[in-house]
Structure formats: C-alpha cells, structure tokens
Amino acid sequence: MSDSAGAAASGAPLAGLKVVELGTMYAAPTAGRMLRDFGADVVKVEDPVVGDYARQWIPQKEGLSLGFARLNAGKRSVGVDLRTDDGRDLVRRLVADADVVVESFRPGRLEAWGLGPDALHEINPGLVIARVSGFGQTGPNRLLPGFGTVAETASGFANVNGQPDSPPTSPPFGFADSIAGLSAAMGVSMALFNRSRTGRGEVVDVALYEPLMFIIGDMFLKYTALGEIQQRIGNSTGAASPRGIYEAGDGKYLSIAASNQAIATRLFAAMGVPEVIDDPRYATNAARLENNDEVQAMVIEWCKRAPRDQVLEILEKFEVVSAPVNDASDVVADPHFQERTLVEITGSEILRNTLMPGPVLHLAGYDGPEYDGVPRVGEQTRQILTERLGLDAAELDRLAAAGVINDGEGQ
Numbered sequence: 001m002s003d004s005a006g007a008a009a010s011g012a013p014l015a016g017l018k019v020v021e022l023g024t025m026y027a028a029p030t031a032g033r034m035l036r037d038f039g040a041d042v043v044k045v046e047d048p049v050v051g052d053y054a055r056q057w058i059p060q061k062e063g064l065s066l067g068f069a070r071l072n073a074g075k076r077s078v079g080v081d082l083r084t085d086d087g088r089d090l091v092r093r094l095v096a097d098a099d100v101v102v103e104s105f106r107p108g109r110l111e112a113w114g115l116g117p118d119a120l121h122e123i124n125p126g127l128v129i130a131r132v133s134g135f136g137q138t139g140p141n142r143l144l145p146g147f148g149t150v151a152e153t154a155s156g157f158a159n160v161n162g163q164p165d166s167p168p169t170s171p172p173f174g175f176a177d178s179i180a181g182l183s184a185a186m187g188v189s190m191a192l193f194n195r196s197r198t199g200r201g202e203v204v205d206v207a208l209y210e211p212l213m214f215i216i217g218d219m220f221l222k223y224t225a226l227g228e229i230q231q232r233i234g235n236s237t238g239a240a241s242p243r244g245i246y247e248a249g250d251g252k253y254l255s256i257a258a259s260n261q262a263i264a265t266r267l268f269a270a271m272g273v274p275e276v277i278d279d280p281r282y283a284t285n286a287a288r289l290e291n292n293d294e295v296q297a298m299v300i301e302w303c304k305r306a307p308r309d310q311v312l313e314i315l316e317k318f319e320v321v322s323a324p325v326n327d328a329s330d331v332v333a334d335p336h337f338q339e340r341t342l343v344e345i346t347g348s349e350i351l352r353n354t355l356m357p358g359p360v361l362h363l364a365g366y367d368g369p370e371y372d373g374v375p376r377v378g379e380q381t382r383q384i385l386t387e388r389l390g391l392d393a394a395e396l397d398r399l400a401a402a403g404v405i406n407d408g409e410g411q
Contacts, residue, residue: 011366012039017192019100020045020091021075022082024052026174027106027208028132028149029071030181033102035188036074037359037369043098043384044072044375045091048406051377062350064374070356073345073371078385079378079406086404088113093389096123100188104132107142117203127201128191130184136207151176151208157216163234179211182360189264241288242267242295245325248308253325256299256315261285263321270318271302347373378406 017040020212021032029044029052036042037158045050057067078094081087088384092115101120103110112114115130116343131137134146152158152170162169187204213220218239219230235244247253258264264285268276276282276298288295304313308324316323324330331337332355343358345351351374359368385391385405399405 009382010367011193011363013363013366015039016286017041017100018098019043019102020094020098021102022091022110023102023104023132025104026071026177027180027206028102028184029054030173030174030178031132031184031188032075032327033071034185034360035102036181038361038363038366039369040100043077043094043323044077044095044408045080046077046377048378048403051077051079055377062248064348064350066351066354067105069348069351069354069374073356073374074369075349075370075375076380076384077375077378077408078381079408080381081404082113084402084404086399086402087134089398090385090389090405091115092120092123094384095127096118096387098124098127099192100128100130101134102130102184102188107131107133107137117125123272125201126195126199128188128195128204129201130188130191130204132180132184132206132208134208136210137203137205146208146210147177148174148180151180151212154211155213157212158218160216160230161218161230161231162232162234166232168232176208176212176295179215180208183211192212233295234342236292238289240285241292242299244296244299244398246300246303248306248311249265249304252308254303254308254312254315255323255325255374256303257321260323263319264288266318267299267320270314270320272297273298343368345371345374376408378408381405381407 009285014035017035019032019040019042020030021033021042021044023029023032030045032042033309044052050056052068052072054071055066057063057065057136059066073112080090082091105187111119112196117131120127120129126282133142134150135141135144144216145156149170152161152175153168155176157167157176158170161171184204184206187206191202222230223226230238237243242256242258245253245255256267258267261284265274268274280287282288282295305311306314312322312324332342340362341357342355345356346369348354356371358371382396385396391399396405397405400407
C-alpha cells in the first residue's frame with residue numbers, strides 16, 4: 001500500500017485532504033470511504049486489540065471480513081487506545097494538521113475524553129468534524145444507542161416496507177447506515193467549501209435516521225395533510241400505476257415503471273392493447289390507481305406470455321422503463337457494470353479478483369482510486385506516527401510496550 005493510499009491519484013478532487021477516522025462499524029466508515037474514493041488520505045484510528053468491530057462481520061474469507069474490506073480498502077490503520085492519556089494525546093496531535101475528523105461514538109463520549117469539538121477546534125480551528133450517531137447530538141433521544149436497524153424502524157421506514165400481509169421489514173443490508181454515511185460525506189464537502197470562504201471549521205451532525213426519514217418524507221406529509229397513515233403496499237408506491245416487479249414466462253423476474261402518462265401509453269402499446277389508454281378506467285394515473293388491481297392483472301398476465309429476455313426486448317423497443325431483477329452473478333456478468341461500476345480490490349492475496357462497487361459519482365478527468373489492500377489493525381501505525389508526528393523508534397517502542405498503540409508487528 002502506498003504512503004498516501006492512492007490519495008494523489010490523477011485528477012482526484014480531494015488529493016491532499018487529511019482525514020482522521022474515529023468511526024467504527026458502518027455509517028462513519030462509509031463516509032470515510034466516500035472521501036477516500038475521491039483522493040483523501042484516510043487514517044483509520046482503531047482499538048489496538050480488537051480494531052473496528054466490523055472486522056468480525058460475516059461473511060469472511062480466510063479471516064478477512066468482506067464487509068470490512070469494502071468500506072476500508074485503501075485506508076491506513078493506526079492502532080491507538082483512546083482510553084489512555086497517551087492515546088488521546090496521539091489523536092490530538094494527529095488532528096492538529098488534519099482537515100477532517102469523522103467519528104461515531106455515542107454523544108458525550110468524545111467530550112468525556114477531552115476530544116470534543118471545542119477541544120479539537122482549540123487545537124485546529126479549521127477542522128471539520130463529522131459526527132454520526134443514532135439520534136444526533138441534540139434532542140431527548142440523543143444519548144440512546146442506535147444502529148441502522150433502529151434507524152430503519154424508528155424513522156417509519158420498516159413500517160411501510162414489505163408486502164401488505166407481511167410484518168414490518170428491515171432491509172438485509174446497511175441501508176440507513178449507508179445513506180447516513182453518504183450524507184455525512186456531503187456535509188463534510190459543504191463544510192470544507194464554507195471553510196474556504198471563512199477559514200473556520202464546522203461540526204456536521206448526522207443522525208442515522210434523518211437521511212432515511214427524508215427519503216420517505218412524503219408519508220409524513222400524507223399524514224399531517226390528509227390524516228392518512230401509509231401502510232405496506234409491496235412493490236407499488238401508491239403514487240403511479242402500473243409499476244412493480246413481475247414474473248415472466250420462464251420464472252424470471254423483471255421490473256416495469258410506467259411512472260408517467262407517456263410511458264403508460266407506450267406500455268399498453270407494447271402489450272398489444274393500445275386502446276386501453278382510452279378507457280376511462282385507465283386513461284389517467286389517478287384512474288389507474290383507482291383500478292390498480294385490474295391494471296396489474298393485465299400486466300401480470302402479459303409478462304407471463306414469454307421468457308424474460310423476450311419481454312424486456314419488447315419493452316425496450318417501445319421505450320418502456322424496465323430492467324431484469326438481477327442477482328449478484330447477473331450484475332458481475334453485465335458488461336455495463338463491468339465497464340462503469342465494478343472495481344477490484346488490489347494488493348490483497350486473500351481478495352484476489354474480488355469485485356465491489358466503486359465510487360458513487362463519476363467526475364470528468366478522474367478515473368477513481370486504487371483500492372490497494374485492506375489494512376491490518378495498526379498496520380501503518382509506525383509509518384503514520386513517524387510521518388505525521390515525528391516520533392522516533394524509542395518512543396514508538398515505549399508506546400507499544402505500554403499497550404497504547406498496536407504497531408502491526410507480529411500480525
């Protein structure tokens with residue numbers, strides 16, 4: 001792994017940006033990865049013994065967590081015990097010339113350690129501090145613990161997710177965490193832009209549930225304006241018809257989204273029944289929603305007449321928004337995703353030829369970073385503490401012997 005973990009990649013907009021990541025698990029490391037994807041040098045400060053708990057996530061290959069690898073490839077790891085005075089002092093010194101800190105401790109924990117925003121801004125007034133927590137830094141619930149599952153249920157999302165006859169359903173992946181991480185990275189970018197004008201740092205306060213609550217925000221307007229509580233409606237949105245996931249004649253599935261009048265008209269033409277759009281029961285979106293069961297029955301019956309590839313070919317010919325329901329093997333085999341989206345984690349024998357999604361944005365003149373290896377706990381401790389803080393070998397040996405740092409040796 002290179003010293004700057006690929007930060008100086010050609011055209012990287014965040015090249016030279018120094019990030020200290022105090023976050024663990026999912027959301028805060030997602031923010032760190034977003035910044036790293038666009039050139040930032042992300043130093044991940046971990047517990048010197050167990051590291052980030054995400055290292056224990058399943059599935060694993062030869063002891064390496066695949067989920068941890070996805071969020072942390074290309075970062076540099078420093079093993080520091082923040083429960084010790086010497087460990088906290090090391091972090092203060094790392095922060096002194098950093099641009100960004102990303103943290104995900106429960107509110108009040110950093111303050112108790114003397115590492116809260118006021119203390120860090122005394123050291124570095126231009127520091128941008130992104131704080132990711134379950135319920136935010138303010139409000140009656142701020143001290144409650146919170147992971148993504150809690151955010152997905154407390155926000156109202158789980159209550160509207162699933163089929164009408166199924167219980168409330170959380171997604172089988174880090175949905176709330178991922179959105180919060182993306183939002184934190186956006187907040188950091190805005191704060192850095194503002195710093196370029198004012199010279200002052202900022203605190204970015206991200207609650208896990210709030211970005212998710214924004215996405216499902218229409219349901220709160222529906223309740224407060226109309227007194228209606230949205231319920232689970234499966235693959236529909238309740239806003240447009242026809243829309244959903246349908247089974248083709250070969251048992252494979254596809255999606256169709258006739259979310260505006262022009263697409264609905266083309267869909268009925270593709271189905272060979274263009275006259276349906278002139279029927280008052282189906283002529284407008286409002287009418288189709290009133291008669292959604294009948295509309296869906298027509299689409300379901302038509303899709304089952306042919307294999308999926310043939311159905312999709314017809315829909316494409318008529319410019320109807322549609323796609324196959326892909327599994328992981330379909331995505332990996334698709335030339336479009338191969339060219340544009342999937343990247344390889346390099347520098348790791350364990351993950352040789354392993355693919356994952358790359359940066360979520362594409363910028364002209366920047367091809368993205370190398371994901372050069374997944375750091376062991378403290379793998380770059382000596383390198384970074386020498387490079388950034390000027391510590392000599394004797395001091396590093398003392399800190400390692402005292403258990404303040406993990407220097408990665410012997411792993």
